[in-house]
Amino acid sequence: MEIKKQEDVYRLILLGESTQGEEKMEWIIRVNMSNQKIAKESVPKDYHLLGGRGLIGAILNHEVKGSCHPLSENNKLIFAPGLLAGTNIPCSGRLSVGSKSPLTYGVKESNVGGGFAHKCARLGIKAILIEGKPPKGKLYLLFISKNEIKLEEVPSLTQLGNYDTDAALLKQYGGNVAIASIGPAGEKLFSASSVAISDQEGRPTRHAARGGLGAVMGSKGIKAIVLDDSGCNLVKPKNPESYKVVLNHFIDYLEKDPAIQSRSKYGTPEGIWHAMEAGYLPTRNFSSGRFEQGNHLDPDAILKLAEERGGYMTACMPGCIIKCSHVFNDRNKNFLTASLEYETLSMLGANLGIGDLDTIATMDRTCDDVGIDTIEMGGTLGILTETEFLRLGDGERALQLLNEIREGTLLGRILGQGVVVTGRVFGVDRIPAIKGQGIPAYDPRNRKTMGITLATSALGADHTAAWYVTGDTVEEQIQDSRRKQIRFSLMDTLGMCLFTRIMLLDSLDFMVGFFNSVCGITLHEKDLLRIGESVLKQEREFNEKAGFGPSSDNVPDFFREEPCPPTNNVYDVPEEGLRKTLSF
Amino acid sequence: MEIKKQEDVYRLILLGESTQGEEKMEWIIRVNMSNQKIAKESVPKDYHLLGGRGLIGAILNHEVKGSCHPLSENNKLIFAPGLLAGTNIPCSGRLSVGSKSPLTYGVKESNVGGGFAHKCARLGIKAILIEGKPPKGKLYLLFISKNEIKLEEVPSLTQLGNYDTDAALLKQYGGNVAIASIGPAGEKLFSASSVAISDQEGRPTRHAARGGLGAVMGSKGIKAIVLDDSGCNLVKPKNPESYKVVLNHFIDYLEKDPAIQSRSKYGTPEGIWHAMEAGYLPTRNFSSGRFEQGNHLDPDAILKLAEERGGYMTACMPGCIIKCSHVFNDRNKNFLTASLEYETLSMLGANLGIGDLDTIATMDRTCDDVGIDTIEMGGTLGILTETEFLRLGDGERALQLLNEIREGTLLGRILGQGVVVTGRVFGVDRIPAIKGQGIPAYDPRNRKTMGITLATSALGADHTAAWYVTGDTVEEQIQDSRRKQIRFSLMDTLGMCLFTRIMLLDSLDFMVGFFNSVCGITLHEKDLLRIGESVLKQEREFNEKAGFGPSSDNVPDFFREEPCPPTNNVYDVPEEGLRKTLSF
Secondary structure, eight states: OOOOSHHHHHHHHHHTOOSSSOOOOOEEEEEETTTTEEEEEEOOGGGTTOOHHHHHHHHHHHHSOTTSOTTSTTOOEEEEEOTTTTSOOTTOOOEEEEEEOTTTSSEEEEEEOSSHHHHHHHTTEEEEEEESOOOTTOOEEEEEESSOEEEEEOGGGTTOOHHHHHHHHHHHHOSSEEEEEOOHHHHTTOTTBOEEEOOTTSOSOEEEOTTSHHHHHHHTTEEEEEEEOTTOOOOOOSSHHHHHHHHHHHHHHHHHOHHHHHHHHHOGGGHHHHHHHHTOSOBTTTTBSSOTTGGGGOHHHHHHHHHHTTOEEEOSSTTOSSOOEEEEEOTTSOEEESOOOHHHIIIIIGGGTOOOHHHHHHHHHHHHHHTBOHHHHHHHHHHHTTSTTOOTTOHHHHHHHHHHHHHTOHHHHHHTTOHHHHHHHTTOOOOOEETTEEOOSOOTTTOHHHHHHHHHOTTSSOGGGOOOOOOSSHHHHHHHHHHHHHHHHHHHHHTOOGGGOHHHHSOSHHHHHHHHHHHTOOOOHHHHHHHHHHHHHHHHHHHHHTTBOGGGSOOOHHHHHSOBTTTTBOOOOOHHHHHHHTOO | OOOOSHHHHHHHHHHTOOSSSOOOOOEEEEEETTTTEEEEEEOOGGGTTOOHHHHHHHHHHHHSOTTSOTTSTTOOEEEEEOTTTTSOOTTOOOEEEEEEOTTTSSEEEEEEOSSHHHHHHHTTEEEEEEESOOOTTOOEEEEEOSSOEEEEEOGGGTTOOHHHHHHHHHHHHOSSEEEEEOOHHHHTTOTTBOEEEOOTTSOSOEEEOTTSHHHHHHHTTEEEEEEEOTTOOOOOOSSHHHHHHHHHHHHHHHHHOHHHHHHHHHOGGGHHHHHHHHTOSOBTTTTBSSOTTGGGGOHHHHHHHHHHTTOEEEOSSTTOSSOOEEEEEOTTSOEEESOOOHHHIIIIIGGGTOOOHHHHHHHHHHHHHHTBOHHHHHHHHHHHTTSTTOOTTOHHHHHHHHHHHHHTOHHHHHHTTOHHHHHHHTTOOOOOEETTEEOOSOOTTTOHHHHHHHHHOTTSSOGGGOOOOOOSSHHHHHHHHHHHHHHHHHHHHHTOOGGGOHHHHSOSHHHHHHHHHHHTOOOOHHHHHHHHHHHHHHHHHHHHHTTBOGGGSOOOHHHHHSOBTTTTBOOOOOHHHHHHHTOO
16 A cells, blocks of 8 residues: 555554554553553554554543643553564664653653563563552552563562662563663652663663653552563564565664764763864853863763773663663772763763763762653752752762752752752752753753754653754754654654664665564655654644643743853744744 | 724723823833832833733733743833722722742732832832842842832841831831832742732731742842832822712712621631532642631631730721721730731631631731741642641641741742642642642632632632632633633722722723723723733733643642532533633
């Protein structure tokens, strides 16, 4: 079947038509925490051609009231692997975690690596939906294997850090599991808390960090989900011949792309170079875009130090051939963290005036263990430097404060709510947040194209909604942000890692090829783009139901007024341009 | 000139045409706190036929960016007496204080009695605009008399309670002044803080309490505004003959209305009877609508106790002949408070499970002194009863907590932000707030018509946006809420006390008569209603620019789900009905 009109692709999505081969046997696992009942449901046809982020937007719109309180029994927490998960396509194992966000009060999809998505898909699971709410104080674990789905109470894991949690669960369930867990921050319902996903070594270094989804999981009384896919197979493409052709070309491309080679060598910290040069590295609470101690964060220096201590580059998820994660050991060559990303270095480093790599790495490890978003924390502690509670550059104190979040002291409780609430409590009027979410490591004044994305994404200030945005004029940049956001939402729906690049930059041939061969369908590039567009529409629709209006697509005023060194630019994309970027 | 078409009335508003008599000499006083410069500006013609609430909406839309941070130098704090202020019309001296709210992040007009509005108008002042921001730590007083307008630094008043502040200022400036001041809560920028207005005895018992305007005043570094109208005259009507006729009829009406007589006898506490009977008295954190200890709050019991202790009924503002305020003394017959209103009794009493009148009166006095909204505090402490920090019924602890707000402890800082932030910090999912503002003393489940107003007012959950709403069907109630909100916004624009009733219930003859005779113009009832409608439009327009969408007109989900004893009603006005109530 060939898709020629917009109606056709919507019909396909609605009816879940498949033009050849057998339907994959897939299920939605629905866990009602009010009565601890688990249902294994067949997948409604509307959802057949959706996965990951796109499936989350659709489910939220169909099942969750826009007006619900994010921590109430009416909200739902959704785990959805991308449409290509479970296959052996490299970098295809991204997981989407979604819900109404307790941080933004709008739609949230948070994207993460680790082994969870592949195992989920190989277990035949299209999505896990957690709904309802258990009696107060009850804490559960959800275990899913080929033959068993069960909830069990796990009081012994109460308030355990993610590292101890994963260690305990690996001991109990063996090595062939993937774990989603929350730390003390999620259990305490802090709205900056994350959902940790275990990496290939079974450590909680990957995080669906943004939007406070850990608090939703905490409100459902779920400490961890453990997936064991023993006895399950790779997901097979419906059209293996064309699949094989596309796959070989794709691997070939990945191995030859020099940008990917650089990413493989340095990981995301290589972003420091660009940010320092262009001057968009958030520094000292967004007061500058270039950090004097930036050389401490230099990608070469990080690589050298990591290697000296026995560190190495590793893949965040099985099947990835980019391997952009640093395993970073401490002075004694003991493992410290494996997620020292650009955003963490920027927000917990430069933005707090902290240049010491070991301090930043320890803060990163602490955030992962407590289960809280490093980006939101960087913004939050940045705001705190306007008070007597933290001085710029005081890494020791910053670490203490992260542990106050763990302990749930009053100050920790405040900080655990992120940028906006911390600003409220301390009467700060310079708030680097959009739609309630802290702005990540790209100062919009010196990366204006990113500002368009941050301002307009329904997910709140989220750099993963689209980068690579270009254009000679503001008008072109707005158009390109829209184009890229459509492509990025499509990638998040397929579950492809954004670092594979080509699908975002050039033709969608790989995306079309994988989509068609895995699903057994014949769609064209324009059809896929329509799917991407429909994902963004769904997200905006949910936000409208949650009370957002068009003017919520904006950057905070201070970016338009305070010049940002070293360029002394202010942000100048007109508000009207932002409002129309994603109007459909 | 007769007004026949909608265009005509807008043209009049826009051009400020006056059909007879001289223009009043009126000024806008603009105080720029960034450089401490004061300008006395003539009133733009657009504003001639506006005052109070209507003028605030217009100024905010013309001069303040919807996206600004409420505590930033870009926000403005506006004091605007109603259009009839300064005359000798009984009950015409209501003051509107307005700004972008640090509580709701939307438009805010907060309405208050006291002597400020009359003096303002008699000084020839249409509005006082405070803008900009002084250096951190500076605290000023603004003094205005017939011959002098000046700012002076007042470091000695730093963190003083409103009672001590008023006493010190009366000592310095003498008895013929009206004072607007903030307490420690406003200075600390707490978003539930109020602006206190001195009563006729020079005590800070009247509050522009809602929406956190005290924090805006604090952010401007203004501790107090002192007005001395010595040497100024009554504002004279342009058409004294017709004015006199209307005035005599009006006084006659006020003196004969039995409902007003009852209000004069019991004050607003008489609302307790209706609330207990219908079951909408918020009780124990909005878990019931009828309070078992309600007899302690019985209006007859309050009256008896007040009189035994030498209390009496008094007028909140000069020229009021209703006199609905209780002067309530303590056990030793010393003055305690003069603003023991229905809303305070409900929210600090029943909603916290506290039935002891002296405890509630002391809490009221403390809130007035600290400068914080009693309604928001009742909702906030109600939420806190879901934590280990407060037990229901523990008045002693509740008083301690109000003093923690005064001191600015971490817990006090949290509570000082009101219902929504307190809910966030403690992970509570049952949040009685609309558009960021705590719901006042009318449980929507058993007073559904009030629910329509609370859900739809651009001001957030605000009972003064319209009551008296009736209708046999939901559709009729929605229409009537709209009708009443138009009339109420008109009353707030004229500066008339809502308790004069007749203008809200029956014909607008008095409003038309006063409007025309004071302004020297000939408008008709429908013209005034169009002005009222335009006030609501302006407010909604500002909220749209601030990022609100149509679905923000709603009640929290739990009111639709949890039955409210004693009726066990849930709230059932459809969301679509709420969204259309104020669509224009």
